[in-house]
Amino acid sequence: MAAGLVISAPASGVGKTTLTLALARAWRNRGLRVQCFKSGPDYIDPAFHAAATGRASVNVDSWAMDRSTIAHLVSRGADADIVLAEGSMGLFDGVAARGVSGTGASADIAEMLGWPVVLVIDPSGQAQTAAAIAAGLRDYRAGVQLAGVVLNRIASPRHEDLVRRALNDSGIAVFGALPRHAEISLPKRHLGLVQAEEQAEIGKLIDEAARFVAEHVDLDAVLRAAAGWSPQPAANGLNVTPPGQRIALARDAAFSFVYPHMLEAWRAAGAEISTFSPLADEVPDTAADVCWLPGGYPELHAGKLAANARFRNGLRTFAETRPVHGECGGYMVLGTALTDAEGVRHEMTGLLGLETSFAKRRMHLGYRLAALAAPIPGHQAGARLRGHEFHYSTILAQPDTPLAVVHDATGAVIAETGSQRGRATGTFFHLIAEDR
Template sequence: MPAGLVISAPASGVGKTTLTLALARAWRNRGLNVQCFKSGPDYIDPAFHAAATGRASVNVDSWAMDRGTIAHLVGRGTDADVVLAEGSMGLFDGVAARGVSGTGATADIAEMLGWPVLLVIDPSGQAQTAAAIAAGLRDYRAGVRLAGVVLNRVASPRHEDVVRRALNDAGIAVFGALPRHAEISLPKRHLGLVQAEEQAEIGKLIDEAARFVAEHVDLDAVLRSAASWSPQPAASGMNVTPPGQHIALARDAAFSFIYPHMLEAWRAAGAEISTFSPLADEAPDASADVCWLPGGYPELHAGTIAANARFRSGLRAFADTRPVHGECGGYMVLGTALTDADGIRHEMTGLLGLETSFAKRRMHLGYRLAALAAPMPGHQVGARLRGHEFHYSTIIAQPDTPLAVVHDATGAVIAETGSRRGLATGTFFHLIAEDR
């Protein structure tokens, strides 16, 4: 029977991902099968999980997904020895208004699955206050159970001793304390961690993290704190309609932000997926019946995309007769032009009139609920789609027909409606699920 545990923290940037990867690899090195999940809409961390465990990881999201979908997704952990769900932001951080089965908070997943929470606490600049924070998180919400704490970035043995004593006095188990260790720092860029597939040394970095954590954390005690978990059979699967029977999917360093569960759902529904690389100047498979351009980092590769004539002409020819859809970065590439961070304007594919600028940076972040005013691949007019938007680009022009009426999680109308021209469509949000 698998043992389930949630890895969370009081805030972002405390070390959840590093600890999750280290625990997963350390237990895998001991011969255990480890399955990871990511709570929330982060589309980068699952690839790191897969690198650490050798098993595909997916997102579970209480704002966008119902309980049946979450149960279906976590069911892949049935044959594992240990199941780890890495949280996002702080333990109770979600949106103000409830979504399908919660607010998107990690605590929702912990309570729903009955898994205890392992807190990562960074006591930098603190001593006993770290225990007060941990105790507050432990007592904040009935139904969420605290397993214990791992301290990260402790300044000295004396600092560790003071914090440990305070946590022990509060009745909170301390499984270990990690000194500062720059060698296991994961590199970042403007949308989060540099992707796992872009880091040639990621395996060595995870191995070093596992060695370091095994040296400073009681792995056996952490494992004993996890809850024995008997997964309940899911009443239904993802209920996702693929955008086509044969999908040409852009896939490279500029086009990689697509949720793993979406790809799995498309395949499970019988769709074939053929990948191509715009950065390698490849065109979509001519035998496909739909083309999908995910988000990613086109702003870092705008010059290459603009120069790749075979890709651009091939995509235009494809769109003459078949649907093409872009999400976020893919949407930007379907547009007329993209201005990069240096203020250089690059011509894109011109399938849509959208023009964007990364030089004029403004963060757009949050859940999105879209009611389609026009069809897009896989979804008809009136469909209600749940997704997440995260980018820094600014719209300079968007002359085309709006694709949807879009609201944020509070119900406020969002200006980024997506757009449609001919057979081309695009949205700034990344699709997570469709309302049933």
Template sequence: MPAGLVISAPASGVGKTTLTLALARAWRNRGLNVQCFKSGPDYIDPAFHAAATGRASVNVDSWAMDRGAIAHLVGRGTDADVVLAEGSMGLFDGVAARGVSGTGATADIAEMLGWPVLLVIDPSGQAQTAAAIAAGLRDYRAGVQLAGVVLNRVASPRHEDLVRRALNDAGIAVFGALPRHAEISLPKRHLGLVQAEEQAEIGKLIDEAARFVAEHVDLDAVLRSAASWSPQPAANGINVTPPGQRIALARDAAFSFIYPHMLEAWRAAGAEISTFSPLADEAPDASADVCWLPGGYPELHAGKIAANARFRDGLRAFADKRPVHGECGGYMVLGTALTDADGVRHEMTGLLGLETSFAKRRMHLGYRLAALAAPMPGHQAGARLRGHEFHYSTIIAQPDTPLAVVHDATGAVIAETGSRRGHVTGTFFHLIAEDR
């Protein structure tokens, strides 16, 4: 029977991902099968999980998914020895208004699955106060159980002793304390971690993290704190319809932000996926019946995308007769122009009138609920789509017919409506699921 555990923290940037990867690899090195999940809308971390475990990881999201869909996704951990769910932001951080089965908080997943929470605490600049924070998190919500704590970035043995004593007095188990160790720091950029596939040394980094954590954390005690878990049969899977029977999917360093569960749902429904690289100046497969451009980092590669005539001409020819859809970065590339961080304007494919600027940065972040005013690949007019938006680009012009009426999680209407023109559609949000 698998043992389930949630890795969370009081806030972002504390070391959840590093600890998750280290534990997963350390237990795998001991011969255990480890399955990871990501709580919340993060399309980067699952690739790191897969690199650490050798098993595909997917997102589970209480705002966008119902309990049946979450049960279906976590069911892949049935044959594992250990199942780890890495949280997003702080343990109880979600949106103000409840979604399908919760607010998107990691605590929703912990309570729903009955898995204890392993807290990562960074006590930098504090000592006994770290215990007050941990105790507050333990007592905040009755249905969420705390397994214990791993301290990260401890300054000295004296510092560790002060924090340990306070946590012990509060009745909270301390499984280990990690000194600062720059060699296991994961590189970042504006949308999060640099992607796993972009890091040639990712395997060595995870190995070093596993070695370091095994040296400072009681792995056996952590494993004993996990809950024995008997997966419940799932009544339903993810409510996602493939956009076509044969899908040409842009896939490279500029186009990689798509949730793994989406691709799995498409394939499970019988769709075939053929990938192509716009950065390598490849055109979509002419035999496909739909083309999908995910998000990613087109703003870092705008000059190359603009210069790749074979990609641009091939995509335009495809769009003359067949549907093309872009999400976030893919939407930007379908537009007229993209201005990069240096203020240089690059022509994009011109399939939509959208013009964006990365030089005028403003963060756009949050869940999105879209009511489609017109069809898009895989979804009919009137469909209600749940997704998430995260980008820094600013809309300079969005002249085409709006694709949807889009609300944030509070119900407020937002300006990023998406666009449609002919066979081409685009949205700034990344699709997670359709409302049933």
């Protein structure tokens, strides 16, 4: 029987990912089988989880997924000794309107699976108030169980003593306290702007984090606090239809944001996936019946993509007879042009009329519910798709036929409708699941 825990915090930027990776690697170094998951729509952290554990990690999302889908996904942890679900944002942070099985909050996953929560608390600039925050989180929702806390970025032994005493008085277990240690921090450029597979040093960083955490955290106590867990049989598998029988998937540093559960679901349904690299000036597999361009960082490689005539011409030729779909960054590359952060305009493939710019950055972030006005590969017109949008580009032109009516999590209509022209389609959101 596996044991499960959720690693969460009062807010973002407190150290959840660092602690998750450190615990996973430390327990793996002891010979335990560790399985990680990521709560919420994040493309980056699952790759780091895999680097730490040697096992693929997937996203579980209570806003976009029903309980059966979540049960199916977490069942991969059945043969593990310990299962860690890394939360997103603060423990109870989600959207205002409930989705399929929750609001997207990490607490939803903790309650649904019965996994206790280990809170990462950063008491910088605080002492006893940190205990008040932890106690408030403990008592906020009856179905969520707090296992204890790990203190991060402790300033001094005196500081640690003050915080520990207050937590002990509140009946909250303290598993350990981490002094400030810049060498093991994994800054935003690693966890947001650069993917795990690009980090040659990521293994060393995780090893150092594991060594440091093992010195300051009672790993055995954390393990004992985990809840015994046996996966429940899922009535249904993943609610994902592959876009085709043979899929040409763009895959390189510019195109890497694909949810792992999507690729697994495509393969489970019998689809074959052949990858190609637009950055290497490669073209889609001519034997494929559909081409899929995921999101990523095309804005960082716009000049090279514009110069790769073989790729651009090959994609245009492919689109003459077969469907091509792009998500977010892939959608931008299907467009006419992309202006980078320096204001330089780069010609893209021109399969759609979309023009985007990063010269004036504006964040677009949130869950999306789209009702398709036209089909995309794998989904017919009228299908309702759940996904997530996160990018900084500004739309300069979106002249083609709107692909969908898109709402945010509150039900408000948004302008990023996606586009359709001929056999080319694109959306700004990344697909997570289709409504049943």
